[in-house]
Amino acid sequence: MKVILVLVSLLSGIQGFLTDTSGGQREHYAMYVWRTGFDPNVPGCDQTDFLEWDSKHSHCFTHTWDSPERRQWLWATCNVPGREISRIFLADVHHKLKSGFQTNNCNMNDIALLKTTLTEGHTKVTNLKIFALFAASDPEVSERHMVPYVVWYNDNCADTTQEKFDGVAVNNEAYAAIKCSSDLSQRTTHLDRLQEIHDGAQRQRHGKLLTHFSISWHWGRCNGQSQPFLWRGKSLDATHHMIDIFDSIDVQVGYTTFPQISTRMSQAGMDYASLQHKDIYVTFYTDKTEPCQITFFPQVCQWTGRSESNLFAIIDQFPSNGLGHVEPCIHYFRGVYSSGGHPDWPAHS
Structure with a gap:
């Protein structure tokens, strides 16, 4: 019996169960982690700089995961009790991986940094899945x-499962320009290229590499109507085709209140994703952007409730608005979620 207990304890530590800070069932939010985020620890960067949030204040934005302190800030954010994050889309990995790939060199400093980051995330956050995020966003x-x-x-550099990426996430906005094109080949070619992402991931020899894609809720619609078209034997609109291609999807609903969130999720293919056993997320923006109804940023606006607490209140209304099988996705870490740049957006560090 003692041997069994010791083995269970060791396995729990390896899988990260000992970091369960919620005292029970953890949530399964997703979160984008772009290269930089607002950092109130930079001297002189105060709430005024935060609210202006523009290129004049670029010195107030620092890398989100390039040091032990900043990574700890990230892992602490993933472990906020009752708001736990189980999936992150990690940016600024493209050139680090490309350099190693082109020289077939696993001993570079950039590769070592990736190994450290992935290992920390997988050990400090229970069951965390870390996706390499790419965003060329071109046709x-x-x-x-x-x-x-x-x-x-x-396959070549990761010495343990903890050092591996769990998936690849893509944020490509180019489809918006062709979603209503009368030239059907433009749309089908775009889908063919998206399919290459999934097919390429399947070439990993050891373990399964997941694929994730971000869509806008309206990409399958023209003039307010669903626009199905034939692609690889199925007649569906674009967002439904995209759900078929990828293992999971997040939907940019472009709204912060109900019933619009539910309506747009439905139009994007929420129920279809559930039938296909695909994970689907509602993406909420917290950074400063226009129009104001698409973001929780505390900007001058006729809309009220631009705070973290309001974001969480909306998320808590998912079950009562038909989204009980859907998870939220926060866009993005330190932009402004967990930034600490404003009293309504505390740092979870």
């Missing part, structure tokens, strides 16, 4: 050429 869907970098790294 060529250049992200499909970046997937081999992750496959190479996982």
Whole structure:
């Protein structure tokens, strides 16, 4: 019996169960982690700089995960009790992976940094999945050429499962320009290129590399109506085709209140994703952007409730608004979520 208990304890430590800060069931939020975020620890960067949030204040933005202190800030944010994050989309990995891939060198400093970051995340946050985030956002869907970098790294450089990326996430906005194109080949070619992302991930030799894609709720619609078209034997609108391609999807609903959130999730294919057993997320913006109804940023606006507490209140209304099987996705870490740049947006560090 003692031997069994020791083994269970060791396995729990390896899998990160000892970091369960919620005292019970953890949430499963997702979160974007872009390269930089607002940092009130920079001398002179106060609430005024935060609210202006523009290029004049770029010195107030620092890398989100390049030091032990900043990574601890990230892991603490993932472990906020009752608001736990189980999936992050991690930016600024493209060139680090590309350099190693092109020289077939696993001993570079950038690769060592990735190993450290991935190991920390997997050990300090229970069951965390870390996705390499690519965002070329061009019509060529250049992200499909970046997937081999992750496959190479996982198969050649990662010495343990904890050092591996769990998936590849893509944020490509180019489809918006062709969603109503009368030239159907533009749309089907775009889908073919997206399919290459998923197919490329399957070339990993050891373990499964997941794929994730971010869509706008209206990409399958023209003039307010669903626009199905035939692609690879199925007649569906674009967002439904995209759900078929990827393992998971997050939907940019472009709204912060109900019933619009529910309506747009439905139009994007929420129920279809559930039938296909695909994870689907509602993406909420917290950074400063326009129009004001799409973000929780505390800017001058006719809309009230621009705070972290209001964001959480909306998330807590998911079950009563038909989103009980959907998870939230926060866009993004320290932008402004967990930044500490404003009393309504505390740092979870």
